Amino acid sequence: MSRSIRQIHLAAHFPGVNSTTVWTDPTAGSQIDFASFEHFAATAERGLFDYVFLAEGLRLREHKGRIHELDVLGRPNTLSILAAVAAITEHVGVVGTLNTTFNEPYELARQLATLDHLSGGRAGWNAVTSSDAFHGANFRRGGYLDHADRYERAREFAQLAKELWDSWPEDGVRADAATGVFLDDGVPTRVRHRGAQFDVDALFDVPRSPQGRPVIVQAGDSADGRAFGAEHAEVIFSLHQEFEDAREFYDDVKGRLAHYGRQEDSLKILPAATFAIGDTDEEARERSREIALQQVRPEVALTYVEQVWGRDLSGYDPDGPLPDVEPDTGSETARGWANRHAAVRARIAKLRELSEAEGLSIRELVIRLTAQHTFVGTPARIAAEIDRFVQERATDGFTIVGHLTPHGLDEFAERVVPLLQERGSYRRSYDEGATLRDLLGLPVPHPAPALAAR
Amino acid sequence: MTEQVHIAIAFERTGWHPAAWRESTARPHELASPAYWRDLLRTADDSGVALATIEDALSLTDRFEPLEGLRRDRVRGRLDAVLIASFVAPLTRRIGLVPTVTTAHTEPFHVATGIQTLDFASRGRAGVRLVAGASAAERANFGRRAAGVDAIPASGRVEDSPEILAAFREASEFADVLSRLWDSWQDDAIIRDAATGRFLDADRVHNIEFEGEFFAVTGASIVPRSPQGRPLLTVLAHQTVPYRLAAAHADLVFTTPHEAGGRPGFELDAIRAELDAAADDLRTGDERLRVYADLLVLIEDTEPAARSAAERLDEWDGAPLTSDARIVVGTPGDVADAVRELAAAGVDGVRLRPARLPADVVAIAEKVVPLLRSTRTLREDDGAGTLRARLDLARPESRYVREKVAL
Numbered sequence: 001m002s003r004s005i006r007q008i009h010l011a012a013h014f015p016g017v018n019s020t021t022v023w024t025d026p027t028a029g030s031q032i033d034f035a036s037f038e039h040f041a042a043t044a045e046r047g048l049f050d051y052v053f054l055a056e057g058l059r060l061r062e063h064k065g066r067i068h069e070l071d072v073l074g075r076p077n078t079l080s081i082l083a084a085v086a087a088i089t090e091h092v093g094v095v096g097t098l099n100t101t102f103n104e105p106y107e108l109a110r111q112l113a114t115l116d117h118l119s120g121g122r123a124g125w126n127a128v129t130s131s132d133a134f135h136g137a138n139f140r141r142g143g144y145l146d147h148a149d150r151y152e153r154a155r156e157f158a159q160l161a162k163e164l165w166d167s168w169p170e171d172g173v174r175a176d177a178a179t180g181v182f183l184d185d186g187v188p189t190r191v192r193h194r195g196a197q198f199d200v201d202a203l204f205d206v207p208r209s210p211q212g213r214p215v216i217v218q219a220g221d222s223a224d225g226r227a228f229g230a231e232h233a234e235v236i237f238s239l240h241q242e243f244e245d246a247r248e249f250y251d252d253v254k255g256r257l258a259h260y261g262r263q264e265d266s267l268k269i270l271p272a273a274t275f276a277i278g279d280t281d282e283e284a285r286e287r288s289r290e291i292a293l294q295q296v297r298p299e300v301a302l303t304y305v306e307q308v309w310g311r312d313l314s315g316y317d318p319d320g321p322l323p324d325v326e327p328d329t330g331s332e333t334a335r336g337w338a339n340r341h342a343a344v345r346a347r348i349a350k351l352r353e354l355s356e357a358e359g360l361s362i363r364e365l366v367i368r369l370t371a372q373h374t375f376v377g378t379p380a381r382i383a384a385e386i387d388r389f390v391q392e393r394a395t396d397g398f399t400i401v402g403h404l405t406p407h408g409l410d411e412f413a414e415r416v417v418p419l420l421q422e423r424g425s426y427r428r429s430y431d432e433g434a435t436l437r438d439l440l441g442l443p444v445p446h447p448a449p450a451l452a453a454r
Numbered sequence: 455m456t457e458q459v460h461i462a463i464a465f466e467r468t469g470w471h472p473a474a475w476r477e478s479t480a481r482p483h484e485l486a487s488p489a490y491w492r493d494l495l496r497t498a499d500d501s502g503v504a505l506a507t508i509e510d511a512l513s514l515t516d517r518f519e520p521l522e523g524l525r526r527d528r529v530r531g532r533l534d535a536v537l538i539a540s541f542v543a544p545l546t547r548r549i550g551l552v553p554t555v556t557t558a559h560t561e562p563f564h565v566a567t568g569i570q571t572l573d574f575a576s577r578g579r580a581g582v583r584l585v586a587g588a589s590a591a592e593r594a595n596f597g598r599r600a601a602g603v604d605a606i607p608a609s610g611r612v613e614d615s616p617e618i619l620a621a622f623r624e625a626s627e628f629a630d631v632l633s634r635l636w637d638s639w640q641d642d643a644i645i646r647d648a649a650t651g652r653f654l655d656a657d658r659v660h661n662i663e664f665e666g667e668f669f670a671v672t673g674a675s676i677v678p679r680s681p682q683g684r685p686l687l688t689v690l691a692h693q694t695v696p697y698r699l700a701a702a703h704a705d706l707v708f709t710t711p712h713e714a715g716g717r718p719g720f721e722l723d724a725i726r727a728e729l730d731a732a733a734d735d736l737r738t739g740d741e742r743l744r745v746y747a748d749l750l751v752l753i754e755d756t757e758p759a760a761r762s763a764a765e766r767l768d769e770w771d772g773a774p775l776t777s778d779a780r781i782v783v784g785t786p787g788d789v790a791d792a793v794r795e796l797a798a799a800g801v802d803g804v805r806l807r808p809a810r811l812p813a814d815v816v817a818i819a820e821k822v823v824p825l826l827r828s829t830r831t832l833r834e835d836d837g838a839g840t841l842r843a844r845l846d847l848a849r850p851e852s853r854y855v856r857e858k859v860a861l
Contacts, residue, residue: 024648032678034544034575057676058563060659067656067674074639074654074678077564080571083540087488104559106595107512114534117486118541137672138563173531175475175482180527180770182475182482188514193597200597203514203521207486207531299651 008390008425009397009440010417011095011237011270012044013053015405017061019304019370020274021072022294022403029406031072034084036406041085043406044092047413048427050439051093051124052085053217053237053399054078058102058135061336063303064312068336070300072405079111086119093436095124095217095235100157101150102130102139106202109161112214113206121210121435126217126237129154134335149197151224156197158216158232163191168208211435212445229267230256234442237399238271241374246271247394266443273374273386273398277411281377291403292371301363304370306333308347318363322355374398383419390425458833459793460504460803460845461826462552462708462746463818465494467509469810470750470777472528473770477763479813486533488541494812495542498549501819502827502835504803504844505550507583507688507708510535512556513591518605521591527771536568536582543576550841552581552688557628558588558621559596563671565628566635573680578840581686583708584629586699587621612695622695627666629687629703634662636684637852638674660854682842683849690748692778694728701732705847706744708805710779711796722747722799741847744802748779751789752809753817760784767809779807786821793822794831802845803833 015021015031022028029036044052056078061068078096086094094115098108108125116123129150136142145153167188174181191202218225218233229236230253240249246269254264276291278284296304298318305323306313310331313323329344355365375382389395402408420426430439437444467485468475475482484490498506514530515521524530535553543551551572555565565582573580588602603621607614612622643658664671689700690708700707707729711721726745733743752767754760764783768774775781782792793804806822808814826832838844 023646023653024651032574034577037575038544057567059673060676067654067659067661069652069654069656072653073659074644075676076571076574077567077677079537080540080568081575083537084543084571084575087492087541087544102561103564104596104598107559110512111534111537114537117533118488118491118537120488137670139561139671140669142670168531173483173485177476177478177480177482180473180476182528183524183526183530185526198597200595202595202597203524203591204595205512205514205531206533209486297651 005424006390006396007427007441008386008420009268009270010047010049010426011051011053011397011399012040012047012049012409013055013272013399013401014040015072015402015408016055017057017072017075019071019295019300020401020403021405022291023072024294024297025404027407028404031405032074032076037081037085038088039406040409041089041092043409043413045089047409047417048430049092050397051095051122051436053126054082054096056097056099058099058130059138059336063306064333070297070303079115082123083115083118086115086122091122091430091434093122093124093215093439094119095126095215095436097126097128097219099130100127100154101145102135102141105157105160105198106164106200106204109164109204110206112161113165113209116209116211116214117206120433121437123209123211124215124217124235124436126219127154127158127232128219147224151228153197154228155232156195158228160191160193160195160198160200162213163193164202164204165208165213167191167204168206170208170212172207211437215436215440215442226253226256229253230262231260234267234437235440236267236269238269240271241273243389243394246389247392250394263443265441268396268440268442270397270399271395272401274401274403275375275382275412276373277377277379277382277415279378281381284377288373288376291373292367295371295403296363296367298363301366304366305362308344308351310344316362319361322352322362322365379415379419382416383423386416386420387423387425457797457800458831459797459801460746460833461793461823462505462507462803462805463498463503463815464507464748464805464807465509465811466807467529467532467811469814470807471752471767471771471775471809473767474810475529476770477767477810477813480810481812482529485529485531491533491538491542492545494815495546495549497812497815497819499546501823502832503549503818503823504833504835505552505581505841507552507805508535508538508554510554510556511592512559513589513595515589515591517589519591521594536565536572539580540568540572540575543572543579546576548579548835550579550581550686550844551576552583552686554583554585556585556588556592557625558586558602559592559598562628562631562669563635566632567675567677569632569685570636570675570677570680573682573685574677578681578842580680580682581688581841582632583688583690584625585690586625586696587618612693619695622699624668626699626702627668629699630666631662631664631671632687633684633703634664634853635671635675636680637854638662639677639679640852640855641679641683644678679852682840683852686841686845686847694732697725697728698732698736701729701743702736704743705741705842706746706802706845708746708748710748712780722796722801726800739850741850744845744847746803746805747796747801748805748807749789749792749796750777750779750781750807750809751814751818752781752783753786753789753814753822755785757784757788764809775809777807786817786825789818789822790825790829790831793826794829797831
């Protein structure tokens with residue numbers, strides 16, 4: 001094997017609270033009992049994944065003025081569950097989504113530094129922003145930040161968090177029992193931050209953690225999101241799963257790095273990927289179809305179009321054509337769902353075009369949009385495809401999302417991972433004591449220049 | 455009848471003596487390590503004590519310590535207590551895990567879901583201790599508030615400080631919101647009804663619609679109802695205003711009675727009278743507020759050894775140790791006697807604050823607990839499934855179920 005083989009990075013997404021996660025399957029377990037997390041994390045570690053990944057919930061979704069009933073709903077607090085998972089794992093990273101709008105930098109920086117300590121350097125933070133009053137209604141700061149402001153807050157938040165993490169030197173705890181000096185003068189550095197969003201004069205109270213800073217992950221895909229990613233992110237969790245689309249995204253984002261003095265390898269791009277495995281490609285396609293039908297049950301399909309249309313469409317047949325009525329763009333039918341800000345009418349025109357061109361019923365259309373699995377085939381085919389994405393620089397790897405809790409990752413770890421190893425593009429063991437940053441092949445952060453110079 | 459008590463242990467970094475980190479048995483370089491907390495909590499867990507509290511604060515300095523002129527001969531820096539508790543949850547078996555949370559800057563929504571998650575990860579052993587108020591150092595770290603609690607008023611009475619009174623009103627709202635969020639999912643909300651395609655029954659999940667003086671929280675918790683229904687809510691209280699917070703919202707209050715009139719029960723009687731009056735006024739529900747007394751303990755095999763250890767520590771710190779809690783420096787037998795006296799005076803439990811970690815928690819586990827066991831002073835673990843059950847507290851029903859029954 002040549003040294004030039006690029007190494008594949010894999011993350012494992014704990015199945016979430018959307019229709020991707022099938023709960024009607026007889027083998028589907030609890031999305032919240034700790035036993036599920038024990039099994040999931042053990043599988044990820046057996047499959048030598050870089051990290052397990054958890055989304056976060058800030059409010060339960062609502063549909064037609066009621067709490068949504070059809071999908072898995074209810075999940076743990078991200079930080080608490082990651083700390084518990086860190087206790088029962090040894091190597092795999094623990095990464096969670098944590099919002100910059102509804103947290104304060106001092107508190108979140110100390111929680112993440114704590115997680116990095118407790119996990120022995122395996123913590124990561126998927127920094128996301130929120131803008132809507134629906135989620136804001138659960139928090140002190142309340143409602144709305146407009147789109148530009150939320151990225152301004154995110155940038156300032158990340159900057160301030162880095163300053164806090166950098167304010168303790170390595171080995172900053174003197175604790176010299178003989179002289180009685182616990183901390184040397186000047187430790188930690190006082191962080192004075194004056195910005196539009198935050199005005200603090202802080203003395204950070206967590207010593208520098210094993211990774212210095214937890215790994216920063218980012219998921220936004222807008223122009224603002226890409227700029228934030230190029231400046232701050234070390235991993236991007238994207239939704240670009242088609243090869244050409246993924247390669248364009250890879251080129252665009254990695255092309256921005258030089259502007260911030262960063263190298264290609266200082267940022268990994270790991271799109272979400274779903275899968276269906278079979279002994280033959282034909283069997284895998286059947287399996288994919290079965291999973292899709294479980295994911296998009298008739299009532300789920302109708303709910304999906306009700307969210308887009310913003311109105312009650314319960315009279316329509318999920319196996320019939322799209323509704324012929326106009327949307328209600330001022331409606332409050334669907335709250336707490338992503339993408340409510342998309343231009344509704346334009347979206348509906350596209351949906352109509354697609355369903356007419358391909359003769360799709362409502363349910364088939366929703367399957368087409370939400371339940372097309374990224375990798376469908378034999379383990380060998382899937383391994384070859386994943387490898388191609390990485391070798392040809394369309395991605396650095398994938399964030400694998402199974403459709404079942406908690407066993408959804410098992411088949412991938414057992415059948416695909418060994419074939420990736422045979423190709424020479426995937427690790428055969430963890431290095432002892434590796435941090436998450438080591439696993440991802442990311443550079444070790446140095447304290448910010450401004451601080452180093454003081 | 456022999457009075458029996460539960461024992462709790464209060465974990466504070468290298469212990470409650472500010473110079474404890476200089477002891478040869480201390481592990482001051484490991485305060486941020488997973489092994490340190492795993493070892494401490496496992497020692498406590500294996501000993502059979504009922505619960506552990508974990509201290510926290512959101513600043514480098516102690517609560518009323520001035521920002522300027524930071525003393526560099528004391529332990530600085532700490533980890534987030536909720537996450538320490540979450541981390542040790544899968545590593546321990548029976549002990550209750552009660553991290554400290556400051557109510558002034560944190561989000562009640564995050565705290566509620568964090569503690570519920572701790573309840574799931576520990577399989578029903580979660581609690582929380584609420585601390586009111588934002589110190590000057592905490593306010594500077596957050597940059598959100600101009601006013602807060604900078605000092606105890608000269609009178610020593612909370613009632614004389616508008617800032618502290620406000621902080622306690624905020625803490626009271628905070629506690630109220632926690633319990634509402636913990637009630638927001640009924641036990642049977644998840645129905646997984648494949649026939650109708652409904653994962654849950656929306657009629658059994660309730661937005662809490664809370665609006666208060668300090669914050670508003672609209673939605674339901676994101677976490678389904680946890681094993682205990684409501685994790686244990688606790689408060690440390692020294693005087694009327696905090697007693698009232700405890701009486702209104704807590705399951706368990708930590709108090710600090712001292713010896714008075716030559717016997718430990720005397721102060722306790724006065725505290726209980728205040729708590730009872732507050733409970734008559736404020737408490738809803740059937741459950742009696744559990745009262746624990748705090749003791750700060752330094753333990754050596756002989757009295758002279760204990761005294762000399764205390765003197766050594768005091769000398770390092772430059773002043774005799776002071777505490778809100780009564781201090782017992784002595785042998786395991788002395789500590790066991792102090793616990794028995796409190797038990798005889800009618801407390802439900804005693805929380806021991808080890809002066810030095812790990813030394814004094816090891817002494818509690820290896821010496822004090824066996825003595826209490828041999829005299830039947832320790833309330834033994836009866837194998838009850840959750841922390842609440844172990845403390846004889848009923849699993850509360852969601853208020854929304856009660857409301858429905860009332861209709």
